[in-house]
Amino acid sequence: MRILKIATLLVFVIGVCSTYQLVRTAKGEGTVKGQSITEAPTAFDNSTNGFVDQATHDADRAQFTSQEQIADGLGPVYNARSCGECHDNPITGAGSQFVEIHAGHFDGNKFIPHPGGDEIQQRAIDPAIQERVLGGNEVRAFRLALSLLGDGYVEAIADGTLQDIARQEPEDMRGEVIQVPVLEAGNMMQVGRFGWKNIAGSLLTFATVAYLTEEGITSPLLPFELTSNGRSVAAFDKVPDPEDDGGDIASFTQFIRATKAPARDAALAATPDAQVGEFLFNRIGCATCHVTSIVTAPPGTAINGGAFTVPQALGNKRIHPFSDFLLHNIGTGDGIVQNGPADTRNKIRTAPLWGLRARPQLMHDGLSFTRNEAILRHAGEATRVIREYKELNVNQKNKLLTFLNSL
Numbered sequence: 001m002r003i004l005k006i007a008t009l010l011v012f013v014i015g016v017c018s019t020y021q022l023v024r025t026a027k028g029e030g031t032v033k034g035q036s037i038t039e040a041p042t043a044f045d046n047s048t049n050g051f052v053d054q055a056t057h058d059a060d061r062a063q064f065t066s067q068e069q070i071a072d073g074l075g076p077v078y079n080a081r082s083c084g085e086c087h088d089n090p091i092t093g094a095g096s097q098f099v100e101i102h103a104g105h106f107d108g109n110k111f112i113p114h115p116g117g118d119e120i121q122q123r124a125i126d127p128a129i130q131e132r133v134l135g136g137n138e139v140r141a142f143r144l145a146l147s148l149l150g151d152g153y154v155e156a157i158a159d160g161t162l163q164d165i166a167r168q169e170p171e172d173m174r175g176e177v178i179q180v181p182v183l184e185a186g187n188m189m190q191v192g193r194f195g196w197k198n199i200a201g202s203l204l205t206f207a208t209v210a211y212l213t214e215e216g217i218t219s220p221l222l223p224f225e226l227t228s229n230g231r232s233v234a235a236f237d238k239v240p241d242p243e244d245d246g247g248d249i250a251s252f253t254q255f256i257r258a259t260k261a262p263a264r265d266a267a268l269a270a271t272p273d274a275q276v277g278e279f280l281f282n283r284i285g286c287a288t289c290h291v292t293s294i295v296t297a298p299p300g301t302a303i304n305g306g307a308f309t310v311p312q313a314l315g316n317k318r319i320h321p322f323s324d325f326l327l328h329n330i331g332t333g334d335g336i337v338q339n340g341p342a343d344t345r346n347k348i349r350t351a352p353l354w355g356l357r358a359r360p361q362l363m364h365d366g367l368s369f370t371r372n373e374a375i376l377r378h379a380g381e382a383t384r385v386i387r388e389y390k391e392l393n394v395n396q397k398n399k400l401l402t403f404l405n406s407l
Helices: 002-024 054-065 151-155 159-168 203-215 247-257 272-283 371-377 380-391 394-405
Strands: 099-106 111-113 139-144 179-182 188-191 317-319
Touching: 054 247, 151 203, 151 247, 151 317, 159 188, 179 203, 203 247, 272 394, 371 380, 371 394
Parallel strands: none
Antiparallel strands: 099 111, 099 139, 179 188
8 A cells, every 4th residue: 555655646746747847848938828739749650740741741751861962962072972861760850870070179268160160071072082180170079960850849949938948947057048040031040959059940951051061962041062171172063053952951841840759668658667767857857958848839930030930730739858959068068169159169959858769879979878878977067967866776767767768
């Protein structure tokens, strides 16, 4: 009987913690009276979330995985031949083991990007222009390919919601909100949320940047080729720029917006161990940054500098990303500054934990291989939380890890 009472109490407390997260993130959501909030669809099934019909989604997926050729404008320096090469585990649009290389120099005051830009392209159409890290660039970093599943909902989160989440976080754990340009809106500024450094706030901007930096394909919003360690590659570029007329970018963006959010392992999540683990996850403070629930802006809301209107399929949806999508210094920063101010050098976006069970490598650099290792790498703003984690007994830690394995 006593065990039953304890289990009942834990379920109640878990419910209170979950409700707390919903209330904590509710301010600034802008929910319109009379428009109900519903759960975003989740699955690893390659099906549309309703943003477009299935036939269109399948066609967009085919474009997303299509292999670019030199005749299409591939490179001259690049990392992959298709979006799908970096986003395919367990389905198209998810993450992978692919890592980018970033480098630069810190002069004691500011970060200086590597010649040609901080990202070092790992492939080239000719060995004469192969990029490599040059001497004097002691700042080096790996970046693991992120999952894009459910990012249509992330794009549909109102700026005010992310800003409000930051305001409600404790001062010593408060995430940084940065404003970044929306290319399709004439560089109007918006809260960044995509990439390990929050380099973009809209998916079209994100796709445009990725098409250039990962595949070397120019498009109307970014019509100029990359260099090779700062040297022109014009002699090797035989396709007139822009190489994409914008159609590919539109297809990639539409594909991502139509993906479902990652699904949990329902059977594992329903076990007592996972439920107690979720209670502990909340109790020790993990959910402060790995926010359990966020609601997207209402349908009809203009976002991305007015370039996109939140549709019915993405608006007023409750998602469970386990992230605040803000930048934090947790002691694992890579020393790279991109679209943010100088103080973001050692900050990284909170990794969304949805779909965690599909990831064999963890953290921004992919250098953590167990859940426990990843947790123990946290420091800085997460010091207080990790101290709480270390004080858990082995049985409690195992239950918390079981909860994470259900995500």
